[in-house]
Every structure is written in structure tokens, then in C-alpha cells.
Amino acid sequence: SAVISQKPSRDICQRGTSLTIQCQVDSQVTMMFWYRQQPGQSLTLIATANQGSEATYESGFVIDKFPISRPNLTFSTLTVSNMSPEDSSIYLCSVAGSRGGYTFGSGTRLTVV
Amino acid sequence: SQQGEEDPQALSIQEGENATMNCSYKTSINNLQWYRQNSGRGLVHLILIRSNEREKHSGRLRVTLDTSKKSSSLLITASRAADTASYFCATDDTGFQKLVFGTGTRLLVSP
Numbered sequence: 751s752a753v754i755s756q757k758p759s760r761d762i763c764q765r766g767t768s769l770t771i772q773c774q775v776d777s778q779v780t781m782m783f784w785y786r787q788q789p790g791q792s793l794t795l796i797a798t799a800n801q802g803s804e805a806t807y808e809s810g811f812v813i814d815k816f817p818i819s820r821p822n823l824t825f826s827t828l829t830v831s832n833m834s835p836e837d838s839s840i841y842l843c844s845v846a847g848s849r850g851g852y853t854f855g856s857g858t859r860l861t862v863v
Numbered sequence: 864s865q866q867g868e869e870d871p872q873a874l875s876i877q878e879g880e881n882a883t884m885n886c887s888y889k890t891s892i893n894n895l896q897w898y899r900q901n902s903g904r905g906l907v908h909l910i911l912i913r914s915n916e917r918e919k920h921s922g923r924l925r926v927t928l929d930t931s932k933k934s935s936s937l938l939i940t941a942s943r944a945a946d947t948a949s950y951f952c953a954t955d956d957t958g959f960q961k962l963v964f965g966t967g968t969r970l971l972v973s974p
Contacts, residue, residue, distance in 0.1 A: 859903065
């Protein structure tokens with residue numbers, strides 16, 4: 751299965767600022783997925799990122815708030831823009847694995863103060 | 864919301880006991896998967912069961928799937944303290960290639 755390196759692992763940010771989260775995969779993958787996990791909650795898909803095209807966002811998530819880049823088949827970034835305390839969450843990237851399951855990055859724990 | 868429901872929300876057992884978690888979902892699925900998450904970190908894929916399968920085993924894990932009831936269960940046998948984690952079911956909706964996660968079960972295994 752693919753191995754994902756996700757950075758940063760955690761950050762504390764001031765409201766109104768932006769944070770960019772990076773995911774590097776050790777193999778080429780067509781689709782990368784970005785999830786949000788609010789405190790004590792389950793995971794919610796933010797968007798699907800394909801290389802060479804605009805990301806597809808799920809209901810409730812917009813590009814202006816969560817711009818995504820996918821410059822090549824091994825890398826993607828998610829930016830959380832104009833942050834507020836409600837954005838405090840764990841953000842995770844994911845790719846499809848070899849046997850139908852999905853591999854996840856180690857997560858970015860974001861606290862907005 | 865399409866999110867699945869899991870019960871119990873929390874489960875506390877002793878080492879050596881079995882732990883059973885249940886998952887219900889709402890839509891037709893291609894497969895159902897179970898994941899473990901330790902201390903709010905990344906998720907680890909445990910097992911996948913396809914919609915045409917009824918039971919699957921992997922080590923100490925046993926998963927069942929009842930598509931007529933839109934439900935699944937995960938059994939962890941002879942639990943260990945290291946099994947302490949949150950467990951999530953996730954459905955891979957037919958044709959969409961994206962996961963919809965359940966609400967999760969927090970399992971605490973005491974030595």
C-alpha cells in the first residue's frame with residue numbers, strides 16, 4: 751500500500767489567517783481525498799482532488815474556504831483560509847489502497863485561537 | 864446526512880474479552896470497510912467486506928454484513944490493551960469511489 755507523509759502534524763493558528771497542509775504520496779495516484787474530523791466526531795469528506803483538474807467539493811465545502819492544489823500525481827495541498835475557531839479539527843488526506851481499502855495520512859490537528 | 868450510525872458509542876471491556884461493534888448505513892454499497900484510529904491520528908484500514916459477502920475473518924477480527932438490513936458488525940476476539948482506539952465503519956457507495964464514515968465506537972480495553 752501507498753505511504754503518505756502529511757505535514758504539519760499539528761498547528762495553532764490565529765483567527766483570520768490561513769494554513770496549508772501538505773500530503774506527499776510515495777507512489778503515483780489518480781485521486782486524493784481530503785477529510786475533516788471535527789472534535790469528537792467522525793470524518794467528513796471535503797473534496798476529491800484529481801491531477802490536472804479542479805477539485806470536486808462536497809456539499810457544504812467551497813473552494814474559496816478550502817482551496818486545493820494537485821500539481822502532480824504524488825502531491826496535494828489543502829489550504830484552510832480565513833480561519834475561525836470553528837475550523838479547529840483534524841484534517842486528513844487519503845488515497846485508495848491496493849486491496850480496496852484506503853490509506854490515510856497521519857493527520858493535521860489544527861487549533862484556531 | 865448519509866452518515867452511518869454505529870453503536871455503542873463507547874465500549875469498555877477487560878483484556879481477553881470480546882468486543883462487538885455495530886454499524887448501520889443508508890444507501891446501496893459496493894463494499895463496507897472498518898478502520899481504527901488511535902488518539903485522533905490517522906486511520907488504519909482493518910478489513911473490507913464486499914456487498915456480495917456475508918462474513919469475513921482477518922486474524923482476531925470477524926466482520927459480518929447484512930445488506931438486507933443495511934448493517935454490519937465487527938467482532939474483536941481476545942481483546943488486548945493495544946486494541947484501545949476508535950473504530951469506524953465506512954461505506955464505499957456504489958460507483959462514487961468515496962467513503963462515507965459512521966459515527967464511530969470508542970473502545971477502551973483495560974489490562
